[in-house]
Amino acid sequence: MQLISVENLAVARGGLPVLEGMDFAVSAGDIFVLRGPNGAGKTTLLRTLAGLQPAFEGTITADPDTIAYAGHADGIKAVLTLRENLTFWAGVYGGQGIEAAMEAFDLTALADRMAGNLSAGQKRRLGLARLLVTGRPVWVLDEPTVSLDAASVALFGRAIRTHVAGGGAAIIATHIDLGIEETVFDVTPFKARLDKMSGDFDEAFL
Numbered sequence: 001m002q003l004i005s006v007e008n009l010a011v012a013r014g015g016l017p018v019l020e021g022m023d024f025a026v027s028a029g030d031i032f033v034l035r036g037p038n039g040a041g042k043t044t045l046l047r048t049l050a051g052l053q054p055a056f057e058g059t060i061t062a063d064p065d066t067i068a069y070a071g072h073a074d075g076i077k078a079v080l081t082l083r084e085n086l087t088f089w090a091g092v093y094g095g096q097g098i099e100a101a102m103e104a105f106d107l108t109a110l111a112d113r114m115a116g117n118l119s120a121g122q123k124r125r126l127g128l129a130r131l132l133v134t135g136r137p138v139w140v141l142d143e144p145t146v147s148l149d150a151a152s153v154a155l156f157g158r159a160i161r162t163h164v165a166g167g168g169a170a171i172i173a174t175h176i177d178l179g180i181e182e183t184v185f186d187v188t189p190f191k192a193r194l195d196k197m198s199g200d201f202d203e204a205f206l
């Protein structure tokens with residue numbers, strides 16, 4: 001089952017297209033990994049897929065309620081405990097499975113710790129555990145393994161495999177080898193040509 005598809009998609013930052021002419025589809029069970037050098041446009045593409053910014057050109061076909069996005073920021077509320085953070089997110093998304101989410105990311109022993117007092121890697125694990133309680137099938141993830149040690153990367157790999165085995169999908173920008181079976185989408189060939197610009201050229205540099 002196709003969960004998200006794009007046709008002739010172009011994405012822009014500051015009014016300038018960075019990637020263009022992309023066509024792909026992601027189905028249940030897919031792990032779709034974006035590759036490309038720093039600044040190539042992976043974050044811009046993920047934010048566009050997640051509905052955080054409009055497409056510059058082309059179409060994205062997806063039910064917006066299917067997508068859970070985890071960007072560079074962990075999205076954690078520092079003055080709530082770890083468990084309260086997950087309870088909050090489960091409430092927002094109408095999801096459940098807080099205890100299972102903590103177990104999946106080895107966070108149970110930290111459940112009552114204020115999130116603001118967690119280490120960088122623990123915060124990142126909490127940010128990823130949040131995905132589990134959303135109950136949403138398409139995970140859109142920007143560099144999810146930043147700050148994670150090897151054991152935590154392995155936990156993440158297992159969570160992804162379980163998610164897609166259950167009919168979910170993941171779209172992930174990462175520079176590391178996750179050790180999971182994946183479809184690789186290299187964004188490099190889709191670098192936008194500057195003559196595709198629209199609008200006021202100067203505006204893009206403000």
Ligand SMILES: Nc1ncnc2c1ncn2[C@@H]1O[C@H](COP(=O)(O)OP(=O)(O)OP(=O)(O)O)[C@@H](O)[C@H]1O
Pocket residue numbers: 013014015016018036037038039040041042043044045204
């Ligand atoms: N506000 C902005 N206005 C104009 N250009 C921007 C703006 N923010 C970012 N850019 C540029 O847009 C391009 C795409 O950035 P993006 O963050 O999508 O790349 P990326 O592939 O995710 O990079 P990385 O691997 O370093 O995370 C970069 O060249 C960046 O410098």
